Amino acid sequence: MLAQARETLPPLGTGPGPGGMAVQPKSDGFRALFYTPLRDGDPVLLQTRRGALVQDRFPDLAAAAQSLPNGLVLDGELAVLDPDGQLSFTAL
Secondary structure, three states, rough: OOOOOOOOOOOOOOOOOOOOOOOOOOOOOEEEEEEOOOOOOOEEEEOOOOOOOOOOOHHHHHHHHHHHHOOOOOEEEEOOEEEOOOOOOOOO
């Protein structure tokens, strides 16, 4: 789900987190879906929020998928740290 602007916070006691709210910091990266193969020999797929396949741009992630279970889907943010340990959108 994409973030949405709100005029007010949700009431306390609603939602999954302590006090009812869940918060996750926004990384400066690409939103992506990562699919491991359903069967051995099938390709790893990395798909942007808009549907573009970009696994060829992230060969290190495709290689890391070899140690993950088949049929896994991960939804997350691709982010890169620069040499100083800061998030770097330009490094992506």
